[in-house]
Amino acid sequence: MLTDVEYDNLPNLISGCLVHEVTIGFMCLLPYLFLVYSIFHNWWIIEMAEESYKVSLHVYDLSQGLARQLSTTCFGKAIEGIWHTGIVVYGNQYYFGRGIQNAPVGTPPYGTPLKVVDLGFTHVLKNVFEAYLQEIDHRYTAETYRLLTHNYNNFSNEVAQFLVGASIPDYILNLPNEVMGSPMGALMSY
Incomplete structure (x- = not known):
């Protein structure tokens, strides 16, 4: 340069x-x-499509409502859900499980999303996006997964920033801090 x-x-x-x-x-x-x-x-930034592709965030509650019912007792504060997210674009959902995975919309193992958050539109071509995923896949493996610090929501946030230049909602990203900031969360850190 x-x-x-x-x-x-x-x-x-x-x-x-x-x-x-x-x-x-x-x-x-x-x-x-x-x-x-x-x-x-940075060729992937330059090579963009003329048409746009809708990007959304599918939000699942892995506790299936139990977090809302039990969190006040367990953590001393209300927690709405244990959020799991995936990015939906090009007719597929991309998520971090045992590595970076994707499945046609409606078929991931988490059922129906509790919420769908519209993130906007991207002009990034699918093949450029897939090349990007290959570039970052060494950081998203079963061995690098950490429940509170390097999880599916961190993956969704990074991918959202690549595709649309925006983050996923704070209430999802801040969930680990809420849990760890509770009296029970402090005990879990030991």
Whole structure:
């Protein structure tokens, strides 16, 4: 990538090649090559579709309502649910289970979503998205899963930011902090 000084001096480098009637060779093309590289090294951002694809967040309560009923007794505060999320785009739901997984909408093992949150639209092509998932799959494996700090909701949040530039709702992301901030949660950390 070009430094600020090199970038600011780019017109002088190019005109220097032309003014001195130097044959444009590799050295004169070098600034152009650096400029092209600096623009396209994040190719997945550049390669976008003209049509848009709807992106939504499917939210499931893994406790199936028990968290709402028992949380005040167990944690000393009301917790609405134990949230599990998946991103829905291109007719599939993408989620973090035993690694990054996907399934046609309506077939994941969590049943019917409790909520569907509209995240917006993306212009990222499906093949670019799938390449992105391959790029991050080493961070989302069964071995890297952590219930409170690196889970399905963290995956959904990262994917949402890639596709639409927005985070998933805070009430989902902040659930581990709510649990750990309770009297019982403090005991669970030992």
